[in-house]
Amino acid sequence: xxxxxxxxxxxxxxxxxxxxxxxxxxxxxxxxxxxxxxxxxxxxxxxxxxxxxxxxxxxxxxxxxxxxxxxxxxxxxxxxxxxxxxxxxxxxxxxxxxxxxxxxxxxxxxxxxxxxxxxxxxxxxxxxxxxxxxxxxxxxxxxxxx
Amino acid sequence: xxxxxxxxxxxxxxxxxxxxxxxxxxxxxxxxxxxxxxxxxxxxxxxxxxxxxxxxxxxxxxxxxxxxxxxxxxxxxxxxxxxxxxxxxxxxxxxxxxxxxxxxxxxxxxxxxxxxxxxxxxxxxxxxxxxxxxxxxxxxxxxxxxxxxxxxxxxxxxxxxxxxxxxxxxxxxxxxxxxxxxxxxxxxxxxxxxxxxxxxxxxxxxxxxxxxxxxxxxxxxxxxxxxxxxxxxxxxxxxxxxxxxxxxxxxxxxxxxxxxxxxxxxxxxxxxxxxxxxxxxxxxxxxxxxxxxxxxx
Numbered sequence: 001x002x003x004x005x006x007x008x009x010x011x012x013x014x015x016x017x018x019x020x021x022x023x024x025x026x027x028x029x030x031x032x033x034x035x036x037x038x039x040x041x042x043x044x045x046x047x048x049x050x051x052x053x054x055x056x057x058x059x060x061x062x063x064x065x066x067x068x069x070x071x072x073x074x075x076x077x078x079x080x081x082x083x084x085x086x087x088x089x090x091x092x093x094x095x096x097x098x099x100x101x102x103x104x105x106x107x108x109x110x111x112x113x114x115x116x117x118x119x120x121x122x123x124x125x126x127x128x129x130x131x132x133x134x135x136x137x138x139x140x141x142x143x144x145x146x
Numbered sequence: 147x148x149x150x151x152x153x154x155x156x157x158x159x160x161x162x163x164x165x166x167x168x169x170x171x172x173x174x175x176x177x178x179x180x181x182x183x184x185x186x187x188x189x190x191x192x193x194x195x196x197x198x199x200x201x202x203x204x205x206x207x208x209x210x211x212x213x214x215x216x217x218x219x220x221x222x223x224x225x226x227x228x229x230x231x232x233x234x235x236x237x238x239x240x241x242x243x244x245x246x247x248x249x250x251x252x253x254x255x256x257x258x259x260x261x262x263x264x265x266x267x268x269x270x271x272x273x274x275x276x277x278x279x280x281x282x283x284x285x286x287x288x289x290x291x292x293x294x295x296x297x298x299x300x301x302x303x304x305x306x307x308x309x310x311x312x313x314x315x316x317x318x319x320x321x322x323x324x325x326x327x328x329x330x331x332x333x334x335x336x337x338x339x340x341x342x343x344x345x346x347x348x349x350x351x352x353x354x355x356x357x358x359x360x361x362x363x364x365x366x367x368x369x370x371x372x373x374x375x376x377x378x379x380x381x382x383x384x385x386x387x388x389x390x391x392x393x394x395x396x397x398x399x400x401x402x403x404x405x406x407x408x409x410x411x412x413x414x415x416x417x418x419x420x421x422x423x424x425x426x427x428x429x430x431x432x433x434x435x436x437x438x439x440x441x442x443x
Contacts, residue, residue, distance in 0.1 A: 008194050010291065011187045027363040041202070042362035043371060066372050068198045075194050 003035040004073040005051060007060060009081045014060060015051070022074050023050040024067055033074050040069040046126050048084075048134070049076065059084040061130045063123045080123060084134055087127045096124035150425065153418040157411055164407035170235065171400035177287070178323070178393035184288055185320060185386040192383035195376040202369070203336045205358060212369040214302065214377070217335050218311045224258045225279075225310035226251055227301055227333070229317040229384055230267030231392040232284055237399030239318065239326070239392055240266040246328040247316055248274070259310060263297060263385065279304070287389075291382050298378025305334045317384035318391035324398070326391035331384070333377060 002018040022033040025047030031040075044067055049060040065078035099121035103114075148156075202208075202215070209216040228247055230240045244267060251258045261280035262268035268281050280300050286293055304310050313334040319327045331337075361368050 006194065008191045010191050013190045027368075031362075038360060039201075039358070040360045040362060041198070041368055041372075043368055066198070066368070068201065070201070075198060077191060077194055077198065 001035045002053075003033065003037070005076070006073070007049065007062075007076040007078060007081050009065075009078045014078070014081045014083065015058070017053070019051045019053040021050075021052045023052075024074075024076065025049070025062065026067065033069055036071045037069050037074075039071070040067075042067050042069075044076070044078070046122060048130050049081070059130065059134050061087070061126050063119075063126060082127070084130055087131050089128065089131055092124040092127040092131075095120055096128065099124065148421075150418060150421045153414055153421060157414045157418060160407050160411045160414060164404050164411065167400045167403040167407060171397055171404060174393045174397035174400060178390060178397055180288060181386065181390035181393050182320070185383075185390045188383060188386060192379055195372075195379050199336055199373065199376050202359070202373070211365070212373055213306060214334060214373045215336055215369075221256055221311040223310040224251070224254055224256055225261065225301060225304055225313045226258060227261045227263065227297065227313065227315050227381065227384075228267045228271065229315075229388040230262070230264035230270075231388075232265040233396075234266060235399065236392055236396035237402075239395035239399075240264075240270065242328050243267060243316060243318060244270045244274075246330070247271075250316075250330060251314075256311075259304075261297065261300060264388075285385070289382075289385060289389075291379070294382050294385055295378045297385075298381040299374070301333065301381070302374050302377055315381060315384050317388045320387045320390040320394065323394050326395060331380070333380060 002020060003022065005015065005017060005019045005022050006013070007015040020034075024031055024033065025045045026042040027045060028042070031042070044062055044065045046063050047061075049062050051058045051060070061082050061084060062076070062078045063080040065076060065081070067077070068075045099117045102117050103121065202211070205211060226247065228243060230243050234240065247260075257277065259277045259279045260271050261282070262271055262278050263282045263285070265283040268278060268283060271278050280297075282294075282297050301313050305313055312332065315331045315333045317329060317331075319329045321327060
């Protein structure tokens, strides 16, 4: 018994496949979705989506969005989503530094700029946290030197 | 027949035109590639968002779920968002959209207001004395969702405050390089069956009446968030589809113009050669005539 899971972000399909269980960061806390789950519509928080399929686990960061659960399918419309193995640590590091720098100079007068910077900071923090916590083997270990 | 000098000028100007149209064709070719990438990249998200919206609309008692889902008993005003290009020289692209608009909405039983996206469409609508309440021109070449979200918001607001009772979206669907189809989609209130829809949302398989959703955090919060946003997303997707169509249409039109200019230049060249040859023949006849007159003496 499997359930179909599709993760799409605005610019691409991040994941699509049949899986055993999906764990997602819902508005009311972590939700584990098994096949034949009751229909749910929930917003997503910043966090990590876990997908298990035959003992193998895949992890995705998600920066907010909406998930629709039907008994046979989970559709995740993410504002931004990435497979943890695809995260470019040095880029996330750079983005975090840049955002921190701008925010440390005081709050930008333009609200849009401020919100964009804050979102960028949250996103890169999420990515880095996720990589530190979950990535195995340490293909690209984050170092503050480079 | 025109003089050889005049014809030479003609040939030159036709060749210049061919050069310009060829340049435009090349530019459009690279633009269409980018636009197609953009439109296919967002298509899956837009399709899924549309599916979710439909599932929400299939819920029992949709009229009471959210003001944007409620079907109004009396339709007093219609709003049409018309998406065209900012520039011409794209074959029949712009006029097709406007022609479709007047076919579809000129006999509408209630007054129709328009929001024009694109300068050409605005000009054509204004010339036909339509009621244009909004105008969004000079959109960036590859708009982001934020660049165009204001358009969706304007439509949603007009619907919310009762200024209009239904909203249609009129745009050009990009099928492939050779085929673009003018399409209309009912944006608000949400329609479960699509009219003039060709390809992109067909994956939405008909699901029976689904059980009522559980909402997290709260029904009104989540519907308030996703319904206006997904509606604006449909506008965004339509704009991307239209831009890809515009560039493709321009590429084809400019290709045809280049071919025509080449044919024309060839025809003029032939005529010019004839005139030139005629002139030479006449000169030789003069000389021969003169020589004979001399030797006859």
